[in-house]
Amino acid sequence: MSGTLDERSWSVLHATVTGYIRMAVPVGSRAVNRLFGLSYSPATIRNVMADLEEEGYLTHPHTSAGRVPTAKGFRYFVDNSAFSKQTDFPDSSPLASFLDVVLDEASPLDLLEVLSSIMNLVARMTNYTAIVMEPGTRSEERLLSFEIIPVGEKHLLAILVTDTGAVYKRTVLLPEGFRSKEIMYLGDLLNTSSRNSPLSEIREKLVGEMEFLGEAYRETFQHLFFHHRTPEMKLFRTSRFAEMPEFSDASVLHAIMEVFEEKAALLEIFEDLVAQGGVSVQIGSENPIPGLQPCTLVSIPLVNGDVWLGSVGLVGPVRMQYDQVIPIMHYLSGRLNLWIEKTLPPNSHSLI
Amino acid sequence: MSGTLDERSWSVLHATVTGYIRMAVPVGSRAVNRLFGLSYSPATIRNVMADLEEEGYLTHPHTSAGRVPTAKGFRYFVDNSAFSKQTDFPDSSPLASFLDVVLDEASPLDLLEVLSSIMNLVARMTNYTAIVMEPGTRSEERLLSFEIIPVGEKHLLAILVTDTGAVYKRTVLLPEGFRSKEIMYLGDLLNTSSRNSPLSEIREKLVGEMEFLGEAYRETFQHLFFHHRTPEMKLFRTSRFAEMPEFSDASVLHAIMEVFEEKAALLEIFEDLVAQGGVSVQIGSENPIPGLQPCTLVSIPLVNGDVWLGSVGLVGPVRMQYDQVIPIMHYLSGRLNLWIEKTLPPNSHSLI
């Protein structure tokens, strides 16, 4: 990135950003001088601020207003603050003890629920909106169990379990003249012959074998067996946005709410950040979704080697309390990924 | 309720309410006269409006403003408009053909998904927020299948299926020194001996029998078997609220968003309305949740005899397009409940 700031510029930038985060209004030279006890006078600070503005770290809503950090200013602040390197986290934190309990007794096969309960807490601690995302279909998902259960006279309920802990269910009406036995036989066959085979392989095999079945059988069976797994997303405390001054404009707020109702775009962001690993901070327009550009997204991927299992994130205003959020997310990244690494075999989605 | 309005008063009330729904601003006597071609002059309309105000159907934000309907005014409007009695619905509607397709191939065991896809469409058609609610634990839920699947060396995955189509899963770490065989044996036993027994009965039996098991076994098994089912709620298009003029006040909007993040209160409302049956319209303060009082909730319970399977609702501003929403919900109530009645045995949650 661009050059490094000297000591004095950095302390002014730091104070300006911190002040803006706290007050949510443009910060003037006097405020920086007083609030942060800088040993420079307001006049000096004004000079420094003018320089910082020229270099693009600050802006000016209008002549007689204080300074507001730009995305570049926030970026420099985040990259150079101590909290971004901080690796320790107080064991006494409620989060730490919560994780102790949850991670001890839970399994990565129940990842969505585990992450949900954790991020629910994190959302409450930080007062920002939390996101939990789990990807859809996984490449080498393998069949653990396929059970067809007759329900009543005319219905079949299929339960498909894969080694990632995913459970699919579907109910179908048995077509007129069909015996449930026949379909159940197919199910049993599959269950014993293909246990532990990748779903993709079973799919191909089935398509081949099913040529010999009647159309109606084939359709019913396919309906029971072929599921596509959609990504799962959960949100916590989206209502917080309605309280923040930067979202008092209804159209801005509306745009954000719409982003939250459409998981595809968020999924893409999380996918893109997997390779990066660790804590990603996307400030303002650094993220590609237009509606989300007045926001900052702090997120971490959960991986087992090079297999992506899911991601969690926090969304708040650009004026986010980075010094609180980033250490929390760092800590979460460490604990969760360690837990996954310890529990799952290397590079696997599953416990096998 | 209070008395019946004479012909003229009713036409003025009708025009005022309709006008207010359309314009979202107080409606004056001239507007009523012009927009609705009433044969009375503005002066006469003013007299009638004054009477309606005295009787509590209209209010007055301030002297020189037009009239705004009160909750009582909306209530009278809803109760006496033709659309509330209308029973037919165009077969050509996208909703009708959508239901034709969905209800034909789906089963009430997948109720949550069925209702979700329908209400997603309804939310888009009406531009209001849709809610799908499914109650939690059901009294006489019976066991269909309980399977314990070993995953890897040290984990067990339990899948419990009940006759309502509910599927529970949980993964546990096998305690040190345990053999998965032993626990699986318990599972098998349960599966063959207790299939079709109510969960409550199995629970009691197990608690009795498990006295003889060691503490650790008991705990592990209980962890696998005892789930409590929490109510499920899904929301569609909550972002719409951010666009409506009556919710431009951030604190009002925030209160509503918070209601949507807490399913307990909504669940209670839906539960209370089950007995009433059919289409319930709760206008403004008629619903008991404070944050939701600037809204109207139009909802229908889905029942099989006296068994409640779930509810769906639409939430919008009090100034809702009742003439569009109520017929839709009437139609939905009819189609869905008929579908349930045809598919499920009488007074049952399930297909058995």
Added chain:
DNA sequence: TTTAGCACTCTGTGTTATTGAGTGCTAACA
């Protein structure tokens, strides 16, 4: 190099005047 001082700029607020929509009342009318 830093800082005090000062003129200047611009938003936000409070004041006032004005406009216009809408009412309530009264008197005329059918």
Added chain:
DNA sequence: TGTTAGCACTCAATAACACAGAGTGCTAAA
């Protein structure tokens, strides 16, 4: 007697204006 035209009155919303205050940029002094 019910309906309507006319008119004075009320009050929110808007615009115009002055003014205070916060904050800047520049200059000159320390």
